[in-house]
Amino acid sequence: MSYVVKDHFFHRAKKEQYLARAVYKLRQIQEKYRLVRPGDRVLDLGAAPGSWMQLTSSIVGPKGFLVGVDIKKIQHPFPANTVVLEQDIFEPAFEAKLLELYGPFDVVLSDMAPSTSGIRVADSARSALLFERALEIAGAVLKPGGHFLAKIFQGPEFHGLLLEVKKRSEWVKVIKPDATRKQSKEVYILAMRFRKSHEV
Numbered sequence: 001m002s003y004v005v006k007d008h009f010f011h012r013a014k015k016e017q018y019l020a021r022a023v024y025k026l027r028q029i030q031e032k033y034r035l036v037r038p039g040d041r042v043l044d045l046g047a048a049p050g051s052w053m054q055l056t057s058s059i060v061g062p063k064g065f066l067v068g069v070d071i072k073k074i075q076h077p078f079p080a081n082t083v084v085l086e087q088d089i090f091e092p093a094f095e096a097k098l099l100e101l102y103g104p105f106d107v108v109l110s111d112m113a114p115s116t117s118g119i120r121v122a123d124s125a126r127s128a129l130l131f132e133r134a135l136e137i138a139g140a141v142l143k144p145g146g147h148f149l150a151k152i153f154q155g156p157e158f159h160g161l162l163l164e165v166k167k168r169s170e171w172v173k174v175i176k177p178d179a180t181r182k183q184s185k186e187v188y189i190l191a192m193r194f195r196k197s198h199e200v
């Protein structure tokens with residue numbers, strides 16, 4: 001049985017009316033690197049229950065635009081300049097549809113995580129697949145010069161994927177936010193200023 005401690009960030013999220021403690025991971029990265037700006041068009045992959053969307057929506061403001069995607073239903077009501085899609089990001093041609101209907105985007109975020117089995121190599125392999133797919137989607141829908149932030153569990157695939165991100169953007173940083181649980185293998189790769197695909 002998994003046992004999750006309701007820690008400081010859990011109680012803070014409740015008090016500040018955020019849908020999940022995960023918000024403090026994005027908030028710390030945002031405060032330091034300002035990846036999302038007022039007026040931006042943002043895609044949030046793996047967005048349920050919606051705390052990253054709450055924060056992002058407040059930053060982009062009424063002139064921005066936000067699309068949140070998850071296989072799980074997102075129940076929270078968001079402003080009119082927000083679209084919520086209940087779907088699997090592995091669906092074929094997903095990125096082409098996204099680009100046609102809502103793109104291009106200034107920022108692509110991914111907090112996607114697999115349901116974990118406790119078997120480290122299996123969980124990190126599934127996280128790597130989600131990360132790789134998020135990177136593929138970002139390559140299709142980001143504006144040149146846009147930014148990409150995505151979660152990955154550190155495992156055998158990590159260094160290869162980090163190299164791939166480095167080829168595609170001008171500046172890359174690996175971040176473990178304070179709200180990430182100490183025993184967790186998760187980190188975030190932040191890539192700023194994506195190159196146009198023909199420059200890769």
Ligand SMILES: C[S@@+](CC[C@H](N)C(=O)[O-])C[C@H]1O[C@@H](n2cnc3c(N)ncnc32)[C@H](O)[C@@H]1O
Pocket residue numbers: 019020022023045046047048049050051052053069070071072087088089090111112113114115130
């Ligand atoms: C850690 S939660 C995201 C928390 C969110 N950032 C927040 O602040 O509320 C990870 C999410 O990734 C989603 N996810 C995992 N695999 C996915 C897939 N193939 N397509 C879409 N979403 C997926 C899960 O359903 C889960 O809701």
